[in-house]
Amino acid sequence: MKELTRSQRENVKQSIFPASLFIVFFIVLLLMSGIHTGLIVLMHKLERNEIMQVIIPMVYWAVIAMGLTIYTSIRMKRTYEMPMKMMAEATAQVAAGDFSVYIPPRHAADKLDYLDVMFRDFNLMVEELGSIETLKNDFAANVSHELKTPLAVIQNYAQLLETTELTEKQKEYVEAITGGTNRLASLIYNILKLNKLESQKILLKPSSYDLCRQLEESILGFESIWEQKNIEIEVEMEESAVIEADKELMEVVWNNLLSNAFKFTQAGGMVSLRQFSVEDAVVVEVKDTGCGMSSAVLKHIFDKFYQGDTSHSTEGNGLGLALVLRILQMSSGTITVSSIEGEGSIFTVRLPKGMEQEGKEQNI
Known part of the structure:
Protein backbone atom coordinates (compact mmCIF):
# COMPACT_ATOMS: atom_id res chain seq x y z
CA MET A 1 0.00 0.00 0.00
CA SER A 131 6.90 -6.83 7.92
CA ILE A 132 9.06 -6.03 10.94
CA GLU A 133 7.59 -8.96 12.89
CA THR A 134 8.23 -11.29 9.94
CA LEU A 135 11.82 -10.06 9.60
CA LYS A 136 12.37 -10.49 13.32
CA ASN A 137 10.99 -14.04 13.32
CA ASP A 138 12.95 -14.97 10.20
CA PHE A 139 16.13 -13.52 11.67
CA ALA A 140 15.67 -15.43 14.93
CA ALA A 141 14.89 -18.64 13.06
CA ASN A 142 17.83 -18.30 10.66
CA VAL A 143 20.31 -17.46 13.41
CA SER A 144 19.02 -20.31 15.57
CA HIS A 145 19.29 -22.72 12.66
CA GLU A 146 22.87 -21.64 11.92
CA LEU A 147 23.82 -22.08 15.59
CA LYS A 148 22.71 -25.69 15.67
CA THR A 149 25.78 -27.11 13.90
CA PRO A 150 28.55 -25.37 15.89
CA LEU A 151 26.60 -26.01 19.09
CA ALA A 152 26.42 -29.74 18.31
CA VAL A 153 30.20 -29.77 17.81
CA ILE A 154 30.76 -28.11 21.21
CA GLN A 155 28.41 -30.57 22.89
CA ASN A 156 30.14 -33.55 21.30
CA TYR A 157 33.60 -32.42 22.39
CA ALA A 158 32.30 -31.65 25.89
CA GLN A 159 30.87 -35.18 26.13
CA LEU A 160 34.20 -36.61 24.95
CA LEU A 161 36.03 -34.64 27.63
CA GLU A 162 33.73 -36.11 30.27
CA THR A 163 35.01 -39.61 29.39
CA THR A 164 38.66 -38.67 29.98
CA GLU A 165 40.56 -38.33 33.22
CA LEU A 166 40.30 -34.74 34.42
CA THR A 167 41.13 -32.77 37.51
CA GLU A 168 38.29 -31.51 39.70
CA LYS A 169 38.71 -28.02 38.27
CA GLN A 170 38.63 -29.31 34.70
CA LYS A 171 35.50 -31.35 35.47
CA GLU A 172 33.90 -28.19 36.79
CA TYR A 173 34.73 -26.37 33.55
CA VAL A 174 33.34 -29.23 31.43
CA GLU A 175 30.11 -29.29 33.48
CA ALA A 176 29.74 -25.54 32.97
CA ILE A 177 30.23 -25.96 29.21
CA THR A 178 27.74 -28.83 29.08
CA GLY A 179 25.16 -26.95 31.12
CA GLY A 180 25.52 -23.83 28.99
CA THR A 181 25.25 -25.72 25.71
CA ASN A 182 22.21 -27.63 26.96
CA ARG A 183 20.43 -24.38 27.84
CA LEU A 184 21.39 -22.89 24.48
CA ALA A 185 20.18 -26.02 22.67
CA SER A 186 16.85 -25.76 24.54
CA LEU A 187 16.54 -22.09 23.56
CA ILE A 188 17.26 -22.85 19.88
CA TYR A 189 14.74 -25.70 19.89
CA ASN A 190 12.03 -23.50 21.43
CA ILE A 191 12.70 -20.60 19.05
CA LEU A 192 12.47 -22.83 15.99
CA LYS A 193 9.41 -24.63 17.33
CA LEU A 194 7.57 -21.41 18.17
CA ASN A 195 8.53 -19.84 14.84
CA LYS A 196 7.11 -22.81 12.95
CA LEU A 197 3.94 -22.76 15.02
CA GLU A 198 3.41 -19.03 14.51
CA SER A 199 4.10 -19.21 10.78
CA GLN A 200 1.85 -22.28 10.55
CA LYS A 201 4.57 -24.50 9.11
CA ILE A 202 3.79 -27.38 11.48
CA LEU A 203 1.03 -29.73 10.40
CA LEU A 204 -1.19 -30.84 13.25
CA LYS A 205 -1.48 -34.61 13.45
CA PRO A 206 -4.57 -35.15 15.59
CA SER A 207 -5.31 -38.63 16.87
CA SER A 208 -7.47 -40.14 19.60
CA TYR A 209 -5.47 -41.04 22.71
CA ASP A 210 -5.79 -41.32 26.48
CA LEU A 211 -4.96 -37.97 28.05
CA CYS A 212 -4.75 -39.44 31.56
CA ARG A 213 -1.99 -41.82 30.54
CA GLN A 214 -0.07 -38.98 28.90
CA LEU A 215 -0.36 -36.88 32.06
CA GLU A 216 0.91 -39.78 34.18
CA GLU A 217 3.93 -40.22 31.91
CA SER A 218 4.65 -36.49 31.97
CA ILE A 219 4.63 -36.15 35.74
CA LEU A 220 6.71 -39.30 36.19
CA GLY A 221 9.33 -37.70 33.97
CA PHE A 222 9.96 -35.19 36.80
CA GLU A 223 10.35 -37.84 39.51
CA SER A 224 14.03 -37.11 40.08
CA ILE A 225 13.26 -33.40 40.58
CA TRP A 226 10.46 -33.84 43.11
CA GLU A 227 12.52 -36.39 45.04
CA GLN A 228 15.55 -34.10 45.08
CA LYS A 229 13.49 -31.11 46.31
CA ASN A 230 11.28 -33.25 48.58
CA ILE A 231 8.14 -31.92 46.90
CA GLU A 232 4.82 -33.52 47.75
CA ILE A 233 2.86 -34.72 44.72
CA GLU A 234 -0.92 -34.82 44.57
CA VAL A 235 -2.61 -36.36 41.53
CA GLU A 236 -6.35 -36.56 40.93
CA MET A 237 -7.69 -37.75 37.59
CA GLU A 238 -10.16 -40.03 35.91
CA GLU A 239 -9.28 -43.58 34.90
CA SER A 240 -9.40 -42.58 31.27
CA ALA A 241 -10.15 -39.47 29.20
CA VAL A 242 -9.87 -39.89 25.44
CA ILE A 243 -9.33 -36.71 23.44
CA GLU A 244 -8.46 -35.97 19.82
CA ALA A 245 -5.33 -33.84 19.56
CA ASP A 246 -1.73 -33.78 18.40
CA LYS A 247 -0.15 -36.01 21.04
CA GLU A 248 3.40 -34.77 20.50
CA LEU A 249 2.46 -31.09 20.78
CA MET A 250 0.24 -31.65 23.82
CA GLU A 251 3.20 -33.34 25.52
CA VAL A 252 5.07 -30.03 25.13
CA VAL A 253 2.18 -28.29 26.94
CA TRP A 254 2.18 -30.62 29.97
CA ASN A 255 5.98 -30.74 30.23
CA ASN A 256 6.24 -26.94 30.23
CA LEU A 257 3.50 -26.45 32.81
CA LEU A 258 4.88 -29.14 35.13
CA SER A 259 8.45 -27.93 34.65
CA ASN A 260 7.43 -24.43 35.76
CA ALA A 261 5.50 -25.81 38.73
CA PHE A 262 8.52 -27.78 40.00
CA LYS A 263 10.94 -24.96 39.17
CA PHE A 264 9.10 -22.34 41.21
CA THR A 265 8.09 -24.57 44.12
CA GLN A 266 10.50 -24.46 47.04
CA ALA A 267 11.82 -27.60 48.72
CA GLY A 268 9.14 -29.19 50.88
CA GLY A 269 6.32 -27.60 48.84
CA MET A 270 3.52 -29.28 46.90
CA VAL A 271 2.58 -29.67 43.23
CA SER A 272 -0.83 -31.03 42.30
CA LEU A 273 -2.17 -32.26 38.98
CA ARG A 274 -5.94 -32.48 38.60
CA GLN A 275 -7.88 -33.70 35.58
CA PHE A 276 -11.64 -33.93 35.19
CA SER A 277 -14.29 -33.84 32.48
CA VAL A 278 -17.22 -31.50 32.07
CA GLU A 279 -20.06 -31.64 29.58
CA ASP A 280 -18.13 -30.64 26.45
CA ALA A 281 -14.50 -30.43 27.55
CA VAL A 282 -11.62 -31.97 29.46
CA VAL A 283 -10.00 -29.77 32.09
CA VAL A 284 -6.46 -30.08 33.47
CA GLU A 285 -5.21 -28.04 36.43
CA VAL A 286 -1.56 -27.71 37.43
CA LYS A 287 -1.19 -26.13 40.88
CA ASP A 288 1.93 -25.29 42.86
CA THR A 289 2.77 -23.70 46.19
CA GLY A 290 5.60 -21.64 44.76
CA CYS A 291 6.35 -17.93 44.86
CA GLY A 292 3.23 -16.92 42.93
CA MET A 293 2.97 -13.91 40.62
CA SER A 294 1.86 -10.31 40.87
CA SER A 295 -0.89 -8.89 38.64
CA ALA A 296 1.78 -7.02 36.64
CA VAL A 297 3.65 -10.26 35.91
CA LEU A 298 0.43 -12.12 35.03
CA LYS A 299 -0.20 -9.67 32.17
CA HIS A 300 3.01 -10.72 30.40
CA ILE A 301 3.63 -14.39 31.24
CA PHE A 302 2.66 -15.54 27.75
CA ASP A 303 4.94 -13.00 26.04
CA LYS A 304 8.02 -14.36 24.31
CA PHE A 305 11.25 -14.20 26.35
CA TYR A 306 9.44 -12.72 29.36
CA GLN A 307 10.58 -13.99 32.76
CA GLY A 308 8.84 -12.50 35.77
CA ASP A 309 11.09 -14.16 38.36
CA THR A 310 14.67 -13.42 37.29
CA SER A 311 16.06 -15.60 40.08
CA HIS A 312 15.26 -18.62 37.88
CA SER A 313 16.35 -17.05 34.59
CA THR A 314 19.22 -19.53 34.15
CA GLU A 315 16.71 -22.42 34.27
CA GLY A 316 14.62 -21.30 31.30
CA ASN A 317 14.42 -18.95 28.35
CA GLY A 318 10.97 -17.40 28.61
CA LEU A 319 9.52 -19.28 25.64
CA GLY A 320 7.77 -22.17 27.38
CA LEU A 321 4.44 -20.48 28.06
CA ALA A 322 4.44 -18.78 24.65
CA LEU A 323 4.71 -22.26 23.13
CA VAL A 324 1.94 -23.54 25.40
CA LEU A 325 -0.41 -20.73 24.41
CA ARG A 326 0.18 -21.13 20.66
CA ILE A 327 -0.28 -24.92 20.78
CA LEU A 328 -3.55 -24.56 22.69
CA GLN A 329 -4.78 -21.88 20.27
CA MET A 330 -4.11 -24.23 17.37
CA SER A 331 -5.91 -27.03 19.22
CA SER A 332 -9.01 -24.92 20.02
CA GLY A 333 -8.07 -25.03 23.70
CA THR A 334 -7.73 -22.31 26.31
CA ILE A 335 -5.49 -21.63 29.29
CA THR A 336 -6.18 -19.41 32.29
CA VAL A 337 -3.99 -18.50 35.24
CA SER A 338 -4.72 -17.48 38.81
CA SER A 339 -1.93 -16.63 41.18
CA ILE A 340 -1.26 -15.08 44.59
CA GLU A 341 2.19 -13.78 45.46
CA GLY A 342 3.82 -15.96 48.07
CA GLU A 343 1.15 -18.67 47.85
CA GLY A 344 1.41 -20.22 44.39
CA SER A 345 -0.25 -20.44 40.98
CA ILE A 346 -2.90 -22.50 39.20
CA PHE A 347 -2.78 -23.04 35.43
CA THR A 348 -6.07 -24.35 34.01
CA VAL A 349 -6.17 -25.88 30.53
CA ARG A 350 -9.50 -26.58 28.86
CA LEU A 351 -9.65 -28.82 25.78
CA PRO A 352 -12.85 -29.56 23.86
CA LYS A 353 -13.72 -33.23 23.61
CA GLY A 354 -14.55 -32.99 19.92
CA MET A 355 -11.72 -30.77 18.69
CA GLU A 356 -11.83 -28.83 15.45
CA GLN A 357 -8.16 -28.06 15.25
CA GLU A 358 -6.84 -25.04 13.42
CA GLY A 359 -4.72 -27.39 11.37
CA LYS A 360 -7.78 -29.21 10.07
CA GLU A 361 -9.64 -26.06 9.19
CA GLN A 362 -6.77 -24.16 7.59
CA ASN A 363 -4.61 -27.02 6.32
CA ILE A 364 -1.52 -25.36 7.74
Whole structure:
Protein backbone atom coordinates (compact mmCIF):
# COMPACT_ATOMS: atom_id res chain seq x y z
CA MET A 1 0.00 0.00 0.00
CA LYS A 2 1.41 3.37 -1.06
CA GLU A 3 1.35 6.46 1.13
CA LEU A 4 -0.74 9.38 -0.10
CA THR A 5 1.11 12.24 -1.75
CA ARG A 6 0.87 15.82 -0.46
CA SER A 7 -1.42 16.83 -3.31
CA GLN A 8 -3.74 13.89 -2.60
CA ARG A 9 -3.86 14.83 1.08
CA GLU A 10 -4.70 18.41 0.20
CA ASN A 11 -7.72 17.19 -1.80
CA VAL A 12 -9.08 15.17 1.10
CA LYS A 13 -12.43 16.31 2.47
CA GLN A 14 -11.88 17.81 5.92
CA SER A 15 -15.45 17.26 7.11
CA ILE A 16 -17.66 14.19 7.07
CA PHE A 17 -20.71 16.40 7.63
CA PRO A 18 -20.62 18.82 4.65
CA ALA A 19 -22.21 22.27 4.67
CA SER A 20 -24.76 21.07 2.11
CA LEU A 21 -26.24 18.78 4.76
CA PHE A 22 -26.98 21.70 7.07
CA ILE A 23 -28.43 23.71 4.17
CA VAL A 24 -30.81 20.82 3.47
CA PHE A 25 -31.80 20.77 7.14
CA PHE A 26 -32.43 24.53 7.06
CA ILE A 27 -34.60 24.33 3.93
CA VAL A 28 -36.58 21.34 5.30
CA LEU A 29 -37.27 23.19 8.54
CA LEU A 30 -38.40 26.26 6.62
CA LEU A 31 -40.78 24.13 4.57
CA MET A 32 -42.07 22.42 7.70
CA SER A 33 -42.71 25.80 9.36
CA GLY A 34 -44.61 26.86 6.24
CA ILE A 35 -46.73 23.73 6.42
CA HIS A 36 -47.32 24.46 10.11
CA THR A 37 -48.64 27.91 9.22
CA GLY A 38 -50.87 26.35 6.59
CA LEU A 39 -52.26 23.91 9.17
CA ILE A 40 -53.11 26.74 11.54
CA VAL A 41 -54.91 28.67 8.76
CA LEU A 42 -56.77 25.52 7.62
CA MET A 43 -57.99 24.65 11.12
CA HIS A 44 -59.11 28.25 11.63
CA LYS A 45 -61.13 28.17 8.38
CA LEU A 46 -62.63 24.80 9.36
CA GLU A 47 -63.48 26.36 12.73
CA ARG A 48 -61.89 23.58 14.78
CA ASN A 49 -62.02 23.99 18.54
CA GLU A 50 -59.08 25.43 20.42
CA ILE A 51 -57.92 22.06 21.79
CA MET A 52 -57.56 20.59 18.29
CA GLN A 53 -55.75 23.75 17.16
CA VAL A 54 -53.16 23.07 19.88
CA ILE A 55 -52.92 19.24 19.64
CA ILE A 56 -52.56 18.92 15.86
CA PRO A 57 -49.54 21.29 15.55
CA MET A 58 -47.92 19.57 18.55
CA VAL A 59 -48.36 16.13 16.98
CA TYR A 60 -47.12 17.52 13.66
CA TRP A 61 -43.90 18.89 15.18
CA ALA A 62 -43.42 15.74 17.29
CA VAL A 63 -43.47 13.64 14.09
CA ILE A 64 -41.03 16.03 12.41
CA ALA A 65 -38.70 16.06 15.42
CA MET A 66 -38.77 12.26 15.59
CA GLY A 67 -38.03 11.94 11.89
CA LEU A 68 -35.12 14.38 12.01
CA THR A 69 -33.71 12.71 15.14
CA ILE A 70 -33.86 9.24 13.58
CA TYR A 71 -32.32 10.49 10.34
CA THR A 72 -29.51 12.30 12.20
CA SER A 73 -28.85 9.26 14.38
CA ILE A 74 -28.63 6.92 11.36
CA ARG A 75 -26.42 9.38 9.48
CA MET A 76 -24.04 9.77 12.44
CA LYS A 77 -23.93 6.02 13.02
CA ARG A 78 -23.07 5.23 9.40
CA THR A 79 -20.74 8.16 8.89
CA TYR A 80 -18.85 8.26 12.18
CA GLU A 81 -19.83 5.72 14.86
CA MET A 82 -19.50 2.52 12.78
CA PRO A 83 -16.11 3.50 11.26
CA MET A 84 -14.79 4.40 14.74
CA LYS A 85 -16.02 1.09 16.14
CA MET A 86 -14.31 -0.73 13.27
CA MET A 87 -11.12 1.19 14.02
CA ALA A 88 -11.33 0.31 17.74
CA GLU A 89 -11.75 -3.41 16.98
CA ALA A 90 -8.84 -3.38 14.53
CA THR A 91 -6.64 -1.57 17.04
CA ALA A 92 -7.44 -4.19 19.69
CA GLN A 93 -6.46 -6.97 17.26
CA VAL A 94 -3.14 -5.28 16.49
CA ALA A 95 -2.48 -4.78 20.21
CA ALA A 96 -3.01 -8.53 20.62
CA GLY A 97 -0.34 -9.22 17.98
CA ASP A 98 -2.50 -9.80 14.89
CA PHE A 99 -0.88 -7.91 11.99
CA SER A 100 -3.20 -9.29 9.32
CA VAL A 101 -5.84 -6.65 10.13
CA TYR A 102 -7.12 -4.54 7.23
CA ILE A 103 -9.79 -1.83 7.27
CA PRO A 104 -11.44 -1.44 3.85
CA PRO A 105 -11.79 2.07 2.38
CA ARG A 106 -15.16 3.78 2.70
CA HIS A 107 -14.96 5.89 -0.44
CA ALA A 108 -13.31 5.87 -3.84
CA ALA A 109 -9.79 7.25 -4.16
CA ASP A 110 -11.04 10.61 -5.53
CA LYS A 111 -13.60 11.10 -2.72
CA LEU A 112 -11.54 10.46 0.39
CA ASP A 113 -12.32 12.16 3.70
CA TYR A 114 -10.08 12.40 6.76
CA LEU A 115 -11.44 9.10 8.18
CA ASP A 116 -10.44 7.31 4.97
CA VAL A 117 -6.95 8.78 5.29
CA MET A 118 -6.74 7.67 8.93
CA PHE A 119 -7.77 4.13 7.96
CA ARG A 120 -5.29 4.11 5.09
CA ASP A 121 -2.47 5.26 7.39
CA PHE A 122 -3.52 2.64 9.94
CA ASN A 123 -3.38 -0.11 7.30
CA LEU A 124 0.04 1.11 6.21
CA MET A 125 1.27 1.08 9.81
CA VAL A 126 -0.01 -2.46 10.38
CA GLU A 127 1.58 -3.62 7.14
CA GLU A 128 4.94 -2.20 8.25
CA LEU A 129 4.59 -3.75 11.71
CA GLY A 130 3.80 -7.11 10.13
CA SER A 131 6.90 -6.83 7.92
CA ILE A 132 9.06 -6.03 10.94
CA GLU A 133 7.59 -8.96 12.89
CA THR A 134 8.23 -11.29 9.94
CA LEU A 135 11.82 -10.06 9.60
CA LYS A 136 12.37 -10.49 13.32
CA ASN A 137 10.99 -14.04 13.32
CA ASP A 138 12.95 -14.97 10.20
CA PHE A 139 16.13 -13.52 11.67
CA ALA A 140 15.67 -15.43 14.93
CA ALA A 141 14.89 -18.64 13.06
CA ASN A 142 17.83 -18.30 10.66
CA VAL A 143 20.31 -17.46 13.41
CA SER A 144 19.02 -20.31 15.57
CA HIS A 145 19.29 -22.72 12.66
CA GLU A 146 22.87 -21.64 11.92
CA LEU A 147 23.82 -22.08 15.59
CA LYS A 148 22.71 -25.69 15.67
CA THR A 149 25.78 -27.11 13.90
CA PRO A 150 28.55 -25.37 15.89
CA LEU A 151 26.60 -26.01 19.09
CA ALA A 152 26.42 -29.74 18.31
CA VAL A 153 30.20 -29.77 17.81
CA ILE A 154 30.76 -28.11 21.21
CA GLN A 155 28.41 -30.57 22.89
CA ASN A 156 30.14 -33.55 21.30
CA TYR A 157 33.60 -32.42 22.39
CA ALA A 158 32.30 -31.65 25.89
CA GLN A 159 30.87 -35.18 26.13
CA LEU A 160 34.20 -36.61 24.95
CA LEU A 161 36.03 -34.64 27.63
CA GLU A 162 33.73 -36.11 30.27
CA THR A 163 35.01 -39.61 29.39
CA THR A 164 38.66 -38.67 29.98
CA GLU A 165 40.56 -38.33 33.22
CA LEU A 166 40.30 -34.74 34.42
CA THR A 167 41.13 -32.77 37.51
CA GLU A 168 38.29 -31.51 39.70
CA LYS A 169 38.71 -28.02 38.27
CA GLN A 170 38.63 -29.31 34.70
CA LYS A 171 35.50 -31.35 35.47
CA GLU A 172 33.90 -28.19 36.79
CA TYR A 173 34.73 -26.37 33.55
CA VAL A 174 33.34 -29.23 31.43
CA GLU A 175 30.11 -29.29 33.48
CA ALA A 176 29.74 -25.54 32.97
CA ILE A 177 30.23 -25.96 29.21
CA THR A 178 27.74 -28.83 29.08
CA GLY A 179 25.16 -26.95 31.12
CA GLY A 180 25.52 -23.83 28.99
CA THR A 181 25.25 -25.72 25.71
CA ASN A 182 22.21 -27.63 26.96
CA ARG A 183 20.43 -24.38 27.84
CA LEU A 184 21.39 -22.89 24.48
CA ALA A 185 20.18 -26.02 22.67
CA SER A 186 16.85 -25.76 24.54
CA LEU A 187 16.54 -22.09 23.56
CA ILE A 188 17.26 -22.85 19.88
CA TYR A 189 14.74 -25.70 19.89
CA ASN A 190 12.03 -23.50 21.43
CA ILE A 191 12.70 -20.60 19.05
CA LEU A 192 12.47 -22.83 15.99
CA LYS A 193 9.41 -24.63 17.33
CA LEU A 194 7.57 -21.41 18.17
CA ASN A 195 8.53 -19.84 14.84
CA LYS A 196 7.11 -22.81 12.95
CA LEU A 197 3.94 -22.76 15.02
CA GLU A 198 3.41 -19.03 14.51
CA SER A 199 4.10 -19.21 10.78
CA GLN A 200 1.85 -22.28 10.55
CA LYS A 201 4.57 -24.50 9.11
CA ILE A 202 3.79 -27.38 11.48
CA LEU A 203 1.03 -29.73 10.40
CA LEU A 204 -1.19 -30.84 13.25
CA LYS A 205 -1.48 -34.61 13.45
CA PRO A 206 -4.57 -35.15 15.59
CA SER A 207 -5.31 -38.63 16.87
CA SER A 208 -7.47 -40.14 19.60
CA TYR A 209 -5.47 -41.04 22.71
CA ASP A 210 -5.79 -41.32 26.48
CA LEU A 211 -4.96 -37.97 28.05
CA CYS A 212 -4.75 -39.44 31.56
CA ARG A 213 -1.99 -41.82 30.54
CA GLN A 214 -0.07 -38.98 28.90
CA LEU A 215 -0.36 -36.88 32.06
CA GLU A 216 0.91 -39.78 34.18
CA GLU A 217 3.93 -40.22 31.91
CA SER A 218 4.65 -36.49 31.97
CA ILE A 219 4.63 -36.15 35.74
CA LEU A 220 6.71 -39.30 36.19
CA GLY A 221 9.33 -37.70 33.97
CA PHE A 222 9.96 -35.19 36.80
CA GLU A 223 10.35 -37.84 39.51
CA SER A 224 14.03 -37.11 40.08
CA ILE A 225 13.26 -33.40 40.58
CA TRP A 226 10.46 -33.84 43.11
CA GLU A 227 12.52 -36.39 45.04
CA GLN A 228 15.55 -34.10 45.08
CA LYS A 229 13.49 -31.11 46.31
CA ASN A 230 11.28 -33.25 48.58
CA ILE A 231 8.14 -31.92 46.90
CA GLU A 232 4.82 -33.52 47.75
CA ILE A 233 2.86 -34.72 44.72
CA GLU A 234 -0.92 -34.82 44.57
CA VAL A 235 -2.61 -36.36 41.53
CA GLU A 236 -6.35 -36.56 40.93
CA MET A 237 -7.69 -37.75 37.59
CA GLU A 238 -10.16 -40.03 35.91
CA GLU A 239 -9.28 -43.58 34.90
CA SER A 240 -9.40 -42.58 31.27
CA ALA A 241 -10.15 -39.47 29.20
CA VAL A 242 -9.87 -39.89 25.44
CA ILE A 243 -9.33 -36.71 23.44
CA GLU A 244 -8.46 -35.97 19.82
CA ALA A 245 -5.33 -33.84 19.56
CA ASP A 246 -1.73 -33.78 18.40
CA LYS A 247 -0.15 -36.01 21.04
CA GLU A 248 3.40 -34.77 20.50
CA LEU A 249 2.46 -31.09 20.78
CA MET A 250 0.24 -31.65 23.82
CA GLU A 251 3.20 -33.34 25.52
CA VAL A 252 5.07 -30.03 25.13
CA VAL A 253 2.18 -28.29 26.94
CA TRP A 254 2.18 -30.62 29.97
CA ASN A 255 5.98 -30.74 30.23
CA ASN A 256 6.24 -26.94 30.23
CA LEU A 257 3.50 -26.45 32.81
CA LEU A 258 4.88 -29.14 35.13
CA SER A 259 8.45 -27.93 34.65
CA ASN A 260 7.43 -24.43 35.76
CA ALA A 261 5.50 -25.81 38.73
CA PHE A 262 8.52 -27.78 40.00
CA LYS A 263 10.94 -24.96 39.17
CA PHE A 264 9.10 -22.34 41.21
CA THR A 265 8.09 -24.57 44.12
CA GLN A 266 10.50 -24.46 47.04
CA ALA A 267 11.82 -27.60 48.72
CA GLY A 268 9.14 -29.19 50.88
CA GLY A 269 6.32 -27.60 48.84
CA MET A 270 3.52 -29.28 46.90
CA VAL A 271 2.58 -29.67 43.23
CA SER A 272 -0.83 -31.03 42.30
CA LEU A 273 -2.17 -32.26 38.98
CA ARG A 274 -5.94 -32.48 38.60
CA GLN A 275 -7.88 -33.70 35.58
CA PHE A 276 -11.64 -33.93 35.19
CA SER A 277 -14.29 -33.84 32.48
CA VAL A 278 -17.22 -31.50 32.07
CA GLU A 279 -20.06 -31.64 29.58
CA ASP A 280 -18.13 -30.64 26.45
CA ALA A 281 -14.50 -30.43 27.55
CA VAL A 282 -11.62 -31.97 29.46
CA VAL A 283 -10.00 -29.77 32.09
CA VAL A 284 -6.46 -30.08 33.47
CA GLU A 285 -5.21 -28.04 36.43
CA VAL A 286 -1.56 -27.71 37.43
CA LYS A 287 -1.19 -26.13 40.88
CA ASP A 288 1.93 -25.29 42.86
CA THR A 289 2.77 -23.70 46.19
CA GLY A 290 5.60 -21.64 44.76
CA CYS A 291 6.35 -17.93 44.86
CA GLY A 292 3.23 -16.92 42.93
CA MET A 293 2.97 -13.91 40.62
CA SER A 294 1.86 -10.31 40.87
CA SER A 295 -0.89 -8.89 38.64
CA ALA A 296 1.78 -7.02 36.64
CA VAL A 297 3.65 -10.26 35.91
CA LEU A 298 0.43 -12.12 35.03
CA LYS A 299 -0.20 -9.67 32.17
CA HIS A 300 3.01 -10.72 30.40
CA ILE A 301 3.63 -14.39 31.24
CA PHE A 302 2.66 -15.54 27.75
CA ASP A 303 4.94 -13.00 26.04
CA LYS A 304 8.02 -14.36 24.31
CA PHE A 305 11.25 -14.20 26.35
CA TYR A 306 9.44 -12.72 29.36
CA GLN A 307 10.58 -13.99 32.76
CA GLY A 308 8.84 -12.50 35.77
CA ASP A 309 11.09 -14.16 38.36
CA THR A 310 14.67 -13.42 37.29
CA SER A 311 16.06 -15.60 40.08
CA HIS A 312 15.26 -18.62 37.88
CA SER A 313 16.35 -17.05 34.59
CA THR A 314 19.22 -19.53 34.15
CA GLU A 315 16.71 -22.42 34.27
CA GLY A 316 14.62 -21.30 31.30
CA ASN A 317 14.42 -18.95 28.35
CA GLY A 318 10.97 -17.40 28.61
CA LEU A 319 9.52 -19.28 25.64
CA GLY A 320 7.77 -22.17 27.38
CA LEU A 321 4.44 -20.48 28.06
CA ALA A 322 4.44 -18.78 24.65
CA LEU A 323 4.71 -22.26 23.13
CA VAL A 324 1.94 -23.54 25.40
CA LEU A 325 -0.41 -20.73 24.41
CA ARG A 326 0.18 -21.13 20.66
CA ILE A 327 -0.28 -24.92 20.78
CA LEU A 328 -3.55 -24.56 22.69
CA GLN A 329 -4.78 -21.88 20.27
CA MET A 330 -4.11 -24.23 17.37
CA SER A 331 -5.91 -27.03 19.22
CA SER A 332 -9.01 -24.92 20.02
CA GLY A 333 -8.07 -25.03 23.70
CA THR A 334 -7.73 -22.31 26.31
CA ILE A 335 -5.49 -21.63 29.29
CA THR A 336 -6.18 -19.41 32.29
CA VAL A 337 -3.99 -18.50 35.24
CA SER A 338 -4.72 -17.48 38.81
CA SER A 339 -1.93 -16.63 41.18
CA ILE A 340 -1.26 -15.08 44.59
CA GLU A 341 2.19 -13.78 45.46
CA GLY A 342 3.82 -15.96 48.07
CA GLU A 343 1.15 -18.67 47.85
CA GLY A 344 1.41 -20.22 44.39
CA SER A 345 -0.25 -20.44 40.98
CA ILE A 346 -2.90 -22.50 39.20
CA PHE A 347 -2.78 -23.04 35.43
CA THR A 348 -6.07 -24.35 34.01
CA VAL A 349 -6.17 -25.88 30.53
CA ARG A 350 -9.50 -26.58 28.86
CA LEU A 351 -9.65 -28.82 25.78
CA PRO A 352 -12.85 -29.56 23.86
CA LYS A 353 -13.72 -33.23 23.61
CA GLY A 354 -14.55 -32.99 19.92
CA MET A 355 -11.72 -30.77 18.69
CA GLU A 356 -11.83 -28.83 15.45
CA GLN A 357 -8.16 -28.06 15.25
CA GLU A 358 -6.84 -25.04 13.42
CA GLY A 359 -4.72 -27.39 11.37
CA LYS A 360 -7.78 -29.21 10.07
CA GLU A 361 -9.64 -26.06 9.19
CA GLN A 362 -6.77 -24.16 7.59
CA ASN A 363 -4.61 -27.02 6.32
CA ILE A 364 -1.52 -25.36 7.74
